Amino acid sequence: MNTVWIVLPILVVLMFQLGIELDGRAFLRVARSPRAVAAGLIGQLAVLPAAAFGVAALFDLEPVWFLGLMLVACCPGGSSSNVFTMLSRGDVALSVTLTALSSLVTLFTLPALMAFAAHWVSLYAGAEIELPVGRLVVQNIVLLFLPMACGTAFRRWRPRAAQRVYRAVGRIAFPALMLLAGLFFVQYAQTIVDNFALLGAASATLILAATGAGALLARLFGLGSAVRRTIVIEVGMQNAAQAIAVASSPLVFACERMAIPAIVYALVMNIVLLLYLALVRRRAARG
Template sequence: MNTVWIVLPILLVLMFQLGLELDRKAFAGVVRHPRGVAAGALGQLVVLPLVAFGVALLFRLDALFFMGLMLVACSPGGSSSNVFSMLARGDVALSVTLTALSSLVTLVTIPLIMEAVARFVALRSDAAIELPVGRLLVQNIVLLLLPMACGALFRRRFPARAQRLHALLGRIAFPALMLLAALFFIQYADTILENLPTLGAASLLLILAAMAAGRLLARAFGLDRAGSRTVVIEVGMQNAAQAIAVASSPLIFNNETMAVPAIVYALVMNVVLLLYLKAVQRRDARRAVQ
């Protein structure tokens, strides 16, 4: 069974859910929170791919895993980051703005970066990986832009229903992603377990480096505590479902081995961010006592 037929509906639901959060205020956040948007966008769109490239070189990943890790880093922010930002007492409006902005910008940046990475991988090894840029762009528009637009239109036309539907999808989204990870793990258990030490360590280093970079960027741009937490979460939390969809899609790479880094990243990412959430909640509790 090709897991792409599982990940595609999940990705569509996630992007529709994000669209339900979008209104004029979300994109007005670019004007209201320019420093936060600049810090988050710089971290997500520039720093994270560069860090991932360095990590892939450091761990000497083979061609398919190299491409897979880069796909994760080039993907937009995960929609669950908005929930994590809320639980961490971050700036939820900034989180929504950054997630929406990265989902739009990566329509262009994913093909550009991944084409360059494919050429580098071809030079570095004998593996020639062809990237159909046009089909990738079309797939991203269909899977990212259109469901977001439909969600935003539904919110505008039926605001009360949109609020109820968003709450429902919010409860479904995380379990759906975990189900996808579990099914993928079962189907490719041998490949995942064989490479788990390397990919797990690479994913952990990438996430920690991304979150540290987010913290440094937040400090450099003079963000407050809420903004800083949001940028840390946004830079560290990627849309793994998008990376899996690109890797396993029959229209693009049609290679589920390339999707393995995204699955490992998703599992490690949620553990690390849950620990981060626990840490900031304990810190807030200590401050409240003092």
């Protein structure tokens, strides 16, 4: 079974849901809270890919795992980060703004960063891997930008219906992602088991580096505690569905094995961030 035909509809629906969540106030946040937005975008778009490159090199990952880890680091968090932000009593409006802006910016940064990573792997690891940049840009526009734009337009023209659709999608989004992860585990169970120690350790290292960098950036920018929690979650959470779509798409890499780091990352990411939420709530109870 080619799981790309499952992940692509899931990704489109999730981006449509994000579009419904957006309104003009989300982008006004850039002018009202430039330091918070800058900290989040720097963490997501610059620090995290750089950290992934360093972690992949540190663990001496083979080319397909190297590119898979880089890929998930280049895909910003989706609507799940907004939910985690709400549960942590963070700044949900900021989370939505960062998710939207980073999704738009990565239409262009993702192809550039992955082209660099593919060139590095080809040059230094002796693996000939070519990235069709043009096709990746087109796929990102079709799968990310257009569903977001349609969701935003739907909210503007049919606000009540949009809210009903948003709630319905919210109920099915997480089970759909779990189904996707389950199918990948079944299809590549032996490969995942054989490499889980390595990929799990690399993913955990990257997540801890990402969340630590998010907390540091928030402090350097002089942000409050609620905003700091938001930045930590936004930098640490990545869009596994998007990474799987790029890795397995016949238009781009056509390599489902490259999507395995995204599955492992998603699993470890949720465990780490659930522990983070527990820590936040314990501190809040003590305070």
